[in-house]
Amino acid sequence: AQRVTQPEKLLSVFKGAPVELKCNYSYSGSPELFWYVQYSRQRLQLLLRHISRESIKGFTADLNKGETSFHLKKPFAQEEDSAMYYCALNAGNMLTFGGGTRLMVKP
Amino acid sequence: NAGVTQTPKFRVLKTGQSMTLLCAQDMNHEYMYWYRQDPGMGLRLIHYSVGEGTTAKGEVPDGYNVSRLKKQNFLLGLESAAPSQTSVYFCASSYPGQGGLAGDLYEQYFGPGTRLTVT
Numbered sequence: 001a002q003r004v005t006q007p008e009k010l011l012s013v014f015k016g017a018p019v020e021l022k023c024n025y026s027y028s029g030s031p032e033l034f035w036y037v038q039y040s041r042q043r044l045q046l047l048l049r050h051i052s053r054e055s056i057k058g059f060t061a062d063l064n065k066g067e068t069s070f071h072l073k074k075p076f077a078q079e080e081d082s083a084m085y086y087c088a089l090n091a092g093n094m095l096t097f098g099g100g101t102r103l104m105v106k107p
Numbered sequence: 108n109a110g111v112t113q114t115p116k117f118r119v120l121k122t123g124q125s126m127t128l129l130c131a132q133d134m135n136h137e138y139m140y141w142y143r144q145d146p147g148m149g150l151r152l153i154h155y156s157v158g159e160g161t162t163a164k165g166e167v168p169d170g171y172n173v174s175r176l177k178k179q180n181f182l183l184g185l186e187s188a189a190p191s192q193t194s195v196y197f198c199a200s201s202y203p204g205q206g207g208l209a210g211d212l213y214e215q216y217f218g219p220g221t222r223l224t225v226t
Contacts, residue, residue, distance in 0.1 A: 004149075006149075009147060043217045043218065043219055043220075044150075044197065044199075044217040045217065046214045046215070049214075086149055086150065094140065094152050094155055094165060095140075095152070095215065096152075096166075097142075097149040097150040097151070098149050099147050099148055099149040100147075100149045
């Protein structure tokens with residue numbers, strides 16, 4: 001069965017510091033991974049997907065099949081990045097989500 | 108274009124009562140999903156539908172039923188509510204993958220959520 005693990009429930013950094021939100025997965029098939037974000041009082045929305053290999057709002061994520069990881073990174077955190085972040089794995093017709101990491105960026 | 112809407116936004120039920128949550132989307136999406144969100148557990152899929160008239164079980168289907176009589180609506184029912192069903196419920200919708208291939212999802216669009224408390 002597929003599984004997504006986000007080991008940190010809370011990550012607190014200062015503005016301008018680098019950020020790395022960890023995501024590890026287990027899946028027997030070819031993985032398709034996503035990061036979703038939920039800002040305060042807003043809906044959950046897609047941040048990025050690994051197949052696009054794009055940078056959104058300064059965030060990037062690289063799929064490492066050897067380490068079965070898909071960590072989300074940003075070199076310089078901004079206060080507006082404070083939100084709940086979920087890593088998700090495509091498994092057939094559905095997404096399996098991790099437990100989420102709350103990112104707090106302090107001024 | 109309202110996207111995905113959910114009704115109601117909040118509800119308090121007593122144990123044993125029943126209710127139906129309504130999800131509606133105006134994007135002509137084939138796929139629709141119901142999740143529950145609990146602290147530390149992320150989003151867990153309850154049921155989903157890949158088209159009008161079809162439904163399938165997700166990770167945590169027990170105690171819930173669903174129906175997809177119209178393409179734009181996906182209903183989640185609780186026949187006999189229990190305190191363990193206190194949660195925030197999210198609906199989502201998406202297109203199928205390119206060419207309709209299974210396992211190739213486009214972005215899921217989420218509703219604003221329904222906060223349900225069962226006392």
